[in-house]
Amino acid sequence: xxxxxxxxxxxxxxxxxxxxxxxxxxxxxxxxxxxxxxxxxxxxxxxxxxxxxxxxxxxxxxxxxxxxxxxxxxxxxxxxxxxxxxxxxxxxxxxxxxxxxxxxxxx
Amino acid sequence: xxxxxxxxxxxxxxxxxxxxxxxxxxxxxxxxxxxxxxxxxxxxxxxxxxxxxxxxxxxxxxxxxxxxxxxxxxxxxxxxxxxxxxxxxxxxxxxxxxxxxxxxxxxxxxxxxxxxxxxxxxxxxxxxxxxxxxxxxxxxxxxxxxxxxxxxxxxxxxxxxxxxxxxxxxxxxxxxxxxxxxxxxxxxxxxxxxxxxxxxxxxxxxxxxxxxxxxxxxxxxxxxxxxxxxxxxxxxxxxxxxxxxxxxxxxxxxxxxxxxx
Numbered sequence: 001x002x003x004x005x006x007x008x009x010x011x012x013x014x015x016x017x018x019x020x021x022x023x024x025x026x027x028x029x030x031x032x033x034x035x036x037x038x039x040x041x042x043x044x045x046x047x048x049x050x051x052x053x054x055x056x057x058x059x060x061x062x063x064x065x066x067x068x069x070x071x072x073x074x075x076x077x078x079x080x081x082x083x084x085x086x087x088x089x090x091x092x093x094x095x096x097x098x099x100x101x102x103x104x105x106x107x
Numbered sequence: 108x109x110x111x112x113x114x115x116x117x118x119x120x121x122x123x124x125x126x127x128x129x130x131x132x133x134x135x136x137x138x139x140x141x142x143x144x145x146x147x148x149x150x151x152x153x154x155x156x157x158x159x160x161x162x163x164x165x166x167x168x169x170x171x172x173x174x175x176x177x178x179x180x181x182x183x184x185x186x187x188x189x190x191x192x193x194x195x196x197x198x199x200x201x202x203x204x205x206x207x208x209x210x211x212x213x214x215x216x217x218x219x220x221x222x223x224x225x226x227x228x229x230x231x232x233x234x235x236x237x238x239x240x241x242x243x244x245x246x247x248x249x250x251x252x253x254x255x256x257x258x259x260x261x262x263x264x265x266x267x268x269x270x271x272x273x274x275x276x277x278x279x280x281x282x283x284x285x286x287x288x289x290x291x292x293x294x295x296x297x298x299x300x301x302x303x304x305x306x307x308x309x310x311x312x313x314x315x316x317x318x319x320x321x322x323x324x325x326x327x328x329x330x331x332x333x334x335x336x337x338x339x340x341x342x343x344x345x346x347x348x349x350x351x352x353x354x355x356x357x358x359x360x361x362x363x364x365x366x367x368x
Contacts, residue, residue, distance in 0.1 A: 052132070
């Protein structure tokens, strides 16, 4: 998938992955790749600035996990993030339904 | 836990050079990058990949350092004005050093032109130039054996012109040495591709200088029978390749794709 197509949806995808389970950056990237069947092949390093921005916006929170051999920043959803995610999911579903209707494909 | 990889360490150095803003946020980004890369390497090695290949693949998937740094810049909070000014000045200082060294090298070329085509071609005034009696007296006092005011002036012009360019070149070398020492102290590579601001400014300035110097040199050839053309053309011959080098660096940095997020 082209980067500019992914750009508008990256926040939604990141929040969904983090909402399912608290995760560190590498796990989030792996989950994005696996769940999209390799379609979201973005430069992995660009996920971190997006996560940091979401954290500044209060959508996610994070803490260091010192239990492993290396420190890991683990991200989790906040209450505000869940509310925003619900709204964005509803918006996306409506949009996808509309596009699907025009194209004659089920979504 | 993976052993340290030179590929990863070099990548982190290059990324650090491009990250700017709050120190704690930069440190966190680097720590997360390091963890990510080693986790990716461990996963690929566990699947049977050679550790060196795994390291290369991990950094390729992570993205070019300047691409990641630009994503960081795009999403980072606005930089304080003082920090922005410091960064801009810091990026332009190496450009100033390169400019001074270029002037120094043009002095060497001017010296060579003097030997090949004579002093008049490089430093003389247009034919028929008149000098005041006091100027002539001064130049003849410095060059008593030159035989005429015009010859004394030319000898002084050559000496002063070359000396000024050599001094500029030495100052440029000192500037670049200071930049290299500062980079080494910060643990950065001494030689790095210039950032976009530096490469764009460098290409524009040196290209403009090339055009202006060629214009002045051509005028001297046309109007002044070639007198003094060498002082401009020696600069143009050096400025042009420097402009091309900065232009290539700029195009390389600008070719990278826009970022998600």
